[in-house]
Amino acid sequence: MTTAIAVDGLSRHYRDHQALTDVSFEIGTPCIAGLLGRNGAGKTTLLRILAGQEFATSGTVRIFGGGPLENDAVLRRMILVREDQTYPDLRVRHAISAASLMYPNWDVELAGALLDTFELPMNRPIKKLSRGMRTALGITVGLAARAELTLFDEPYSGLDAVARTLFYDRLLADYTEHPRCIVLSTHLIDEAAELLDRVLVIDHGRLVLDAPTDELRGAATTVMGAASGVDRFIAGRTTLDRQSMGTHTRAVMVGRLDQRDRELADHLHLRLEDVTLQQLAVYAAEHPDPSGLIPARAS
């Protein structure tokens, strides 16, 4: 697997705000990676630095082995479509033409199919599109560009559930046909969970979780039942959360379960549920260094 993104010790400091602190990770290609985190966590800043649109205070960024800043050879291999994307005062067809000028692998047929799918009127001025339609335009440009590194910052903002499903389907179909490196920053983690090969969680500018999705599935479990039973079950294990209501207790524990664990849970009349990626991201943000839960690569 070729390294598409290599970030080492990246920090970004603004006058009164530390947006990113000592972030380090690598992402190979092909891969679909999810960049997860709360509002203001630093996701957009990170993506902007990756795309050469923002400057790092310290640290290094390598895209396909080269620095992205003012590097045409690297930049023409990547695209960043943002939630708050600013478009020129043009029509939809002009934006499509503009993108086709810049990308050697631009797929005219895919662009046309996506425009049809999202029912985007080619001749409508972009400023008169609804928020969802502007988002759909960004998705169309981002996918049809077939850039080797495609960065989507909150790509489904304003899209309804049907359009989001269409996006996931199209993204997966196109990725299967043309594997490349795609990074999605999103809040809707569980919706996109099936797409993701890799998950990175950012909180307060720090990378708190970086792991393959397969390793995260089943990495933590919610245990529910009588307090005594739950306490016995989770004894000696790392817990991320514990809440009691009367005699009923709900605890989130780190670690994979084997057959003996399941038999014990059955014996104690406990209910077990896998923790979803969304919940894991929340816990990772709350417990930046949970032993057992796969932590971010040391920087």
Next chain:
Amino acid sequence: MRATPVLSVIRYLLLDRITYLVLPWGWAAFGFLIDVVVLRLTPAGHTDHRWVGGLGAVFLVMLTVGIQSVARALPFALTLGVSRRSYFLGVVALALALAVCFGLVVALGQIAERATGGWGMDMAYFRVPYVLDGPWYQSWLTATTAFALLFVYGMWYGLVFRRAGLPGTTVFGAAQLAVLALAAVVATWVHGWKDIGHLFTTLTATGLTACLAAVLAVMLAGGFATMRRLTI
């Protein structure tokens, strides 16, 4: 063969033909009509040249087109993997190409204007006393330089606005006024106004064009320096 990034930027900008091609000469045509109406309604007097200022609209539109070239089009270009340097070079190349073509229109307009006796009414629309009133090639050069200068000046303002917002743009404008005021103070201290007046009265159109070209070079350097630190 794939176009170079700079050529792609030019083609990208020219997707908005209304702004770059139609708007300046739409305003020129409108100004021309207004001037014709005004001259029809006012007495001719005893002059061979009835100077009008309609052509100034084209120069002002070039200033706003320069602002527009970075205000809205720049963020999407950077999204599409264009570097700041390529974008800047593309915009400047387009500005120079437009300036050359527009300057030629002015020069040809002067020729037509002289051949038709000022459009049959002694109107000097394409001519400006002293500045654009020489041979066609001189007018072409001067108009080209002025068009390019205003476009790049507008672009620089647009870049400053993108980088520093309204407060920064206000400071930028105020700083220029401060420099001019300081120059005036220095000229007063060293009793240089007489020499300055002499310079302006003896400066030829060619000399003026050279001065404009020097200012253009400063604008280009300032614009590029601003672009290099721009974030979106």
